[in-house]
Amino acid sequence: MTPRIAAAVAFAAAFASASELGDLVEGLHWKRAQALVEARLPASGGASAKADFLWRASQVRLAHGDLEGAAKFAEQAAELDPGNSTYQVQLFEVYGSQAEKASLLRQASLGRKCKKALDRALELNRNDLDGLYGAMLFYYQAPGFFGGDKTKARAIPAAMAAIDPVRGILAEARLAQMEGRLDRLEGIYLRAVEAGPADYHARMELANFYLSGTPNRKLHLAENHAREASRLRPGRAAPYAILASAAALAGRFADAQRHVAAAVEAVPDNLAPQLAGASALITTGADLASAEKWCRAYLAQRPQPDAPPHAIARWRLAQALAKLGRRAEAAREIAEARRLLPKHDGIRADYERLKSARG
Secondary structure: OOHHHHHHHHHHHHHHHHHHHHHHHHOOOHHHHHHHHHHHOOOOOOHHHHHHHHHHHHHHHHHOOOHHHHHHHHHHHHHHOOOOHHHHHHHHHHHHHHHHHOOHHHHHHHHHHHHHHHHHHHHHOOOOHHHHHHHHHHHHHOOHHHOOOHHHHHHHHHHHHHHOHHHHHHHHHHHHHHOOOHHHHHHHHHHHHHHOOOOHHHHHHHHHHHHOOOOOOOHHHHHHHHHHHHHHOOOOOHHHHHHHHHHHHOOOHHHHHHHHHHHHHHOOOOOHHHHHHHHHHHHHOOOHHHHHHHHHHHHOOOOOOOOOOHHHHHHHHHHHHHHOOOHHHHHHHHHHHHHHOOOOHHHHHHHHHHHHHHO
16 A cells, blocks of 8 residues: 555545544534544544544533543644634633633633634634624623623624524524523524424424423423424434423323333433433322333433433432332432532432431
């Protein structure tokens, strides 16, 4: 094999791995994506393919809470391709996540980095939707001396809508949430679905809204939109979680079991629908045997980083066991949940309640 052919093969391999990683990230299959990052780094081949892989690797690290690793990969991607606005947006997201957990002294430095990356992204591509969305969040949340400006933030959804109507409307919804104008959300989400009936995110926002609780809870509508979202993205776990929850809350326990079984088949590495279904069953106090089974299944697998941690599953399991009259087992589960997540209000309250009942 000549050096030129070998280089071409290496480039093709790197491009394929970047493409594969991108598919996993877009599908929110974070555990599989992490395994690919661990197996393939450092990416070889051309600078463009390597930069793309590093950008995706940064997203994976960020999803798993590895902020230093996410920053390293994002910086490497931006260094390889300084003219790519997407990589600048990733830098903004990573630095912003670091700032949320940093000391006050370091927050100032990270705030400047956020602003620099965001300004650079929009300088490179003023129509970058992720960059515009990031700018909206930055202008709304940042203090004035860092460049925060709520008036500028409120103008951005319209600018986004001129490029992508659905993204602009969903940005409007996020702004309404930040401003506490929750009474406007249903109308905004309905407009988003009307503007993009085949848009997965619009369907999911509306489904979650209708599932969220009184006075907004409309279970049949939550199911309708989640079912359509599942059709649009059959490899996603989130629609199944809504379907299982809505069916359980409506008292259709056979349907809830069917949705959970379908979720396990479609997305076996993400058991969030089982925990969601279990939580809904525990709320109703019915079919607690299935609730216990699903909680234990969830605990048998490492959760996705964007799914509830095991502490939440143990808390729900404790609730199911308590309702089944198995208080000693419930006490052990809630004690472990409290050890894992000591500041969670619900866990602490149930721990004290079970402790009092036993004493």
